[in-house]
Amino acid sequence: MYDLAIMWDWIAFSVRWLHLITAMAWIGASFYFIALDLGLRKAPNMPAGAHGEEWQVHGGGFYHIQKYLVAPENMPEHLIWHKWQSYITWVSGAAMLMIVYWVGGELFLLDPTKAELSLWQGILISGGSLTIGWLAYDFMCKSKLSEQPTLLMLLLFVILVIMSWGYNQIFTGRAALLHLGAFTATIMTANVFFQIMPNQRIVVADLKAGRTPDAKYGKIAKVRSTHNNYLTLPVVFLMLSNHYPLSFGTQYAWIIASLIFLTGVTIRHYFNTMHSTGKGPNWTWGVTVILMIVIAWLSTVRTGETWEEAEARPLTAYEEKFASAASFEDAYDTVVGNCSMCHAREPVWDGMLWAPKGVYLETKGDVARHASEIYLHAGVSHAMPPPNAVQMDLDARATIIAWVREVRTGG
Secondary structure: OOOHHHHHHHHHHHHHHHHHHHHHHHHHHHHHHHHHHHOOEOOOOOOOOEEEEEEEEEOOEEEEEEEEOOOOOOOOOOOOOOOHHHHHHHHHHHHHHHHHHHHOHHHHOEOOOOOOOOHHHHHHHHHHHHHHHHHHHHHHHHOHHHHOHHHHHHHHHHHHHHHHHHHHHHEOHHHHHHHHHHHHHHHHHHHHHHHHHHHHHHHHHHHHOOOOOOHHHHHHHHHHHHHHHHHHHHHHHHHHHHHOHHHHOOOOHHHHHHHHHHHHHHHHHHHHHHHHHOOOOOHHHHHHHHHHHHHHHHHOOOOOOOHHHHHHOOOOHHHHHHHOOOOHHHHHHHHHHHHOOOOOOOOOOOOOOOOHHHOOOOOHHHHHHOHHHHHHHHHHOOOOOOOOOOOOOHHHHHHHHHHHHHHHHOO
16 A cells, blocks of 8 residues: 555645646746737737737747727637637645645644744644735725726835745744745736636637627736736746755745836836837846845845754644654654755855755754654655765654654554
8 A cells, every 4th residue: 555645745846737837827827918918019000909919930930910099990700819828827836835835834834933833823824814905905906006006016025025025934934935926826827717718708608709808908917917026037946945044034025026026027028118118127126136145145144043043942743743742752762864955044064155956954842843854755755865965774764653643543
């Protein structure tokens, strides 16, 4: 019978793969249509109602594209709707959030040094907070602020900064940045589901009924789509951040995340301007480089839990479950002897300044907290430790496997 942990890890991998594929499709479509829209040009003899056209070459053929601000005189028989990329990206992302940060919440979501939360409380905050951004943003977009797009974007940025700070007060640094990405992605998908698609359906229904569609619906969809365009790059960064502890393993992670949203604006402004005018404003690259230098500097400021504090901290209920096993002492000695030279608050491996992935394996609480990860990476697989660092023998791996399975099977 296959080990449940192995099956669960493969499920997580498969969902992550799906999430990556659909995200590529969504982002690719978004970037393509923004570039297409900005590159439209007026031309003689265009059909009635056509706003602009563009010629493109790809795959050995030529494409002639025309855009109608409202709709063509007659509804085409074959109409492609670009929506499923967004929906499936969000659904698969939500599934990943549940798999990693809800089921694995004791390890990846909760930080007992920041807030004393039970797992169900953390899950409630995790899921409930994702709706806050959309409700606030949607309210602003429907208010008179919609007439001041620059102010609207600034207020959205303020909301993102506040949420970045808030997440970092209660969750692990890794979870905080990931949740900020999910918070933003929820706004983006909700834009598609609640605004862009319904407004486009109204236009199609009017056209089929022989009515003249109101141009305001297309304008609303265009505004929301533009907002999504500027939010895309920061979301990608935040989703990748969990692989790079320099981005989340600092008390200033919330500032790093906030600055990343500014780089998204500068980068997209360059490309949007280039698509529209043929030449981008080069000053945006200078600003982006400065922002990234500040981010890199902030990432080196480390004021987390010291070894003494970690050793003195009482074990959580989850940690106690693994630390109380009869085989824990042998497993603990095995992990410390093979892994702690790198996975330490002050690594002794030459040239290593921070523990890989921000994972510490020094105290009994550290080892117990990461039991499942140790089991997968150094027990049933040989991913860790790297063979050029430590050649861990099979008996040592068997000790780890026996420890975790003892806990999971109740002895």
